Amino acid sequence: MQGLSSPIDVAVGILIEPNGNVLLAQRPEGKPYAGYWEFPGGKVEPGEPIVDALKREFVEELGVTIVSAAPWCCVEYVYPHAHVRLHFYLCRHWEGQPQSLEGQAFAWQGAVKLEPLLPATIPLIHWLEDVRIAGNSPAFRQGQC
């Protein structure tokens, strides 16, 4: 089990369509919390800039090239399997249609109704309501990490 004093950095991207829909993915079999919904992303490799990890994960998982992404918030959470520090980015500009390259299910959602969601991601759904329709570039939310 990961040491609780050393969080694992995770880069997570929220793709937002012009109509305000956001993309979620379902965790595949074999991973902790399989079947739970999350925003696409994955672990940052040692020495890797977080935004580079974000771009790498989107190419690997979805075949999507992120053109620009804005850091939005950071959430720390201790699971039984790991202590994670999640770096969430908002992304309105990308190239390519998301494809299920790792066999995972995807869903575009307006007001997100999917269940179950990963516990650390649940608060994001509420915060997203302030930004997904407005089309603005919200300030970084301070204070969660």
Ligand SMILES: Nc1nc2c([nH]c(=O)n2[C@H]2C[C@H](O)[C@@H](COP(=O)(O)OP(=O)(O)OP(=O)(O)O)O2)c(=O)[nH]1
């Ligand atoms: N991608 C993503 N991960 C999240 C979210 N919320 C949340 O708690 N997590 C956690 C679950 C995992 O413990 C961790 C992501 O690790 P992962 O195992 O999915 O990463 P990975 O794709 O690099 O996996 P692997 O190569 O190690 O198999 O972050 C979220 O919204 N999106």
